[in-house]
Amino acid sequence: MAKVHITDLVLRDGHQSLIATRMRTEDMLPICGKLDQVGFWSLEAWGGATFDACVRFLREDPWERLRKLRKALPNTRIQMLLRGQNLLGYRNYSDDVVRAFVQKSADNGVDVFRVFDAMIDLRNLKVSIETVKAAGKHAEGAICYTTSPVHDIPHFVGLAKGLTEMGCDTIAIKDMAGLLTPYTAYDLVCAIREATHLPIHTHSHATSGLAHMTHMKAVEAGATIIDTCVGAFAEGASHPTTQSLVAALAGTAYDTGLSLPLIEEISAYFKEVRKKYWQFESAFTGTDTRVLINQVPGGMISNLANQLKEQGAIDKMDAVLEEIPRVREDLGYPPLVTPTSQIVGTQAALNVLTGERYKSVTNEVKLYLQGRYGKAPGHVNEEVRKLAIGNLDVTTCRPADLIADELDKLRNEIEGVAKSDEDVLTYAMFPEIGKTWLQERAAGSLKPEQLLPRAHPSRTAVRAMPPTNSRSRCTARPITSSYRAAAAATPPSAPISCRSTVSRKKCWSNR
Numbered sequence: 388m389a390k391v392h393i394t395d396l397v398l399r400d401g402h403q404s405l406i407a408t409r410m411r412t413e414d415m416l417p418i419c420g421k422l423d424q425v426g427f428w429s430l431e432a433w434g435g436a437t438f439d440a441c442v443r444f445l446r447e448d449p450w451e452r453l454r455k456l457r458k459a460l461p462n463t464r465i466q467m468l469l470r471g472q473n474l475l476g477y478r479n480y481s482d483d484v485v486r487a488f489v490q491k492s493a494d495n496g497v498d499v500f501r502v503f504d505a506m507i508d509l510r511n512l513k514v515s516i517e518t519v520k521a522a523g524k525h526a527e528g529a530i531c532y533t534t535s536p537v538h539d540i541p542h543f544v545g546l547a548k549g550l551t552e553m554g555c556d557t558i559a560i561k562d563m564a565g566l567l568t569p570y571t572a573y574d575l576v577c578a579i580r581e582a583t584h585l586p587i588h589t590h591s592h593a594t595s596g597l598a599h600m601t602h603m604k605a606v607e608a609g610a611t612i613i614d615t616c617v618g619a620f621a622e623g624a625s626h627p628t629t630q631s632l633v634a635a636l637a638g639t640a641y642d643t644g645l646s647l648p649l650i651e652e653i654s655a656y657f658k659e660v661r662k663k664y665w666q667f668e669s670a671f672t673g674t675d676t677r678v679l680i681n682q683v684p685g686g687m688i689s690n691l692a693n694q695l696k697e698q699g700a701i702d703k704m705d706a707v708l709e710e711i712p713r714v715r716e717d718l719g720y721p722p723l724v725t726p727t728s729q730i731v732g733t734q735a736a737l738n739v740l741t742g743e744r745y746k747s748v749t750n751e752v753k754l755y756l757q758g759r760y761g762k763a764p765g766h767v768n769e770e771v772r773k774l775a776i777g778n779l780d781v782t783t784c785r786p787a788d789l790i791a792d793e794l795d796k797l798r799n800e801i802e803g804v805a806k807s808d809e810d811v812l813t814y815a816m817f818p819e820i821g822k823t824w825l826q827e828r829a830a831g832s833l834k835p836e837q838l839l840p841r842a843h844p845s846r847t848a849v850r851a852m853p854p855t856n857s858r859s860r861c862t863a864r865p866i867t868s869s870y871r872a873a874a875a876a877t878p879p880s881a882p883i884s885c886r887s888t889v890s891r892k893k894c895w896s897n898r
């Protein structure tokens with residue numbers, strides 16, 4: 388039986404899931420020495436949202452962050468999450484941009500590339516995986532786990548075989564909404580192992596409360612790398628706690644061999660760091676089992692609630708949550724992950740708000756129905772397709788085959804303020820905010836968004852208390868959609884009522 392390895396997510400998915408991806412590089416670097424000593428299989432540290440937040444909110448150079456982390460973590464693999472042909476953006480890029488981006492990421496410090504595609508159309512992963520391998524780096528092909536009438540174990544095994552043939556070094560099972568149940572994980576891992584013999588790496592959000600059990604059963608079935616997050620940024624919308632899994636496996640054939648006291652020191656550091664970002668705390672800090680029914684990931688729900696609130700239509704939240712599975716069915720059951728989660732969510736909201744399904748169709752849904760994101764996993768509703776795009780051609784080739792090389796064009800567009808290929812790629816990922824960022828950098832006027840001062844002393848005192856189980860008590864009650872919207876839109880200085888048995892102050896202690 389193989390020893391189990393751990394990828395820690397605190398530098399990427401942990402703060403993305405709990406504090407809207409706001410952790411600054413200055414708060415990562417001081418603890419890197421200790422993180423580097425632990426012996427993690429890898430540290431996930433880079434991805435679409437961290438790149439976006441660096442440029443948009445923190446006004447940092449994401450490439451500079453990567454170089455600094457590389458230097459501070461000489462003994463640990465740095466892992467990134469890459470959206471295949473979408474890279475870190477929201478559209479398909481030309482092959483020359485994909486190649487340049489992967490090469491520059493490798494040059495600046497990424498060792499492990501976890502590559503996924505929202506449609507799980509393997510053609511969208513081809514060029515990035517090829518480039519990762521050509522750069523001598525580790526390619527991890529990810530299967531986005533979801534449930535639908537077309538997603539069963541043979542379907543996922545077929546994808547795993549495809550990823551193996553493309554030259555991947557490991558297979559990740561990426562369960563972004565926490566839908567994977569322990570016994571399904573067991574069967575899935577067994578089936579994939581039988582089909583591919585590649586090491587299996589599991590990623591399962593703790594949202595529904597299943598993830599610890601899911602990892603355990605996956606390990607028993609032969610998964611050898613699991614994703615966890617140090618306690619201070621774990622659980623809820625994030626991931627199972629690293630310390631808990633290390634303890635659970637200690638003394639068994641799956642022992643991770645990691646030092647609990649060292650990880651506790653790291654966790655204590657991040658516990659203090661988290662307080663600095665209290666204004667960004669997610670409303671979803673506890674277990675939320677509703678995802679098991681509506682399959683809508685927590686991050687997507689909070690986005691939707693914000694959108695509806697801006698439209699003054701928060702009372703339609705439940706109707707939108709009911710419409711999401713219907714739109715997903717019409718589109719052939721894409722997994723709900725960036726960018727398909729936004730595509731499905733926005734169209735569902737439109738269908739409800741206009742009072743007529745597909746009366747108004749977003750540009751993204753039109754492109755989707757033209758095949759521009761790739762092949763849908765199931766059958767697309769032809770009536771809806773006709774309604775949305777009429778007699779327009781539907782692409783059946785790999786979508787990027789229709790995109791001419793564009794790196795030179797991008798270079799020309801941003802000439803003057805871009806000082807390097809990395810700068811050009813920043814602009815390519817986020818044309819508007821990337822350009823503003825480069826211009827402001829040239830003008831010396833980059834300013835990070837403001838962090839609100841820490842909460843007043845009495846609240847700080849309560850927050851400094853050791854963790855209690857108040858978090859689960861606070862969130863155990865039903866959360867209404869209006870509560871969610873209010874909580875998402877306002878910093879936790881506004882009164883958010885908890886059940887009378889738990890004082891509000893106690894609620895804050897773990898937020």
Ligand code: CO
Binds near residue numbers: 400563590
């Ligand atoms: Co994740």
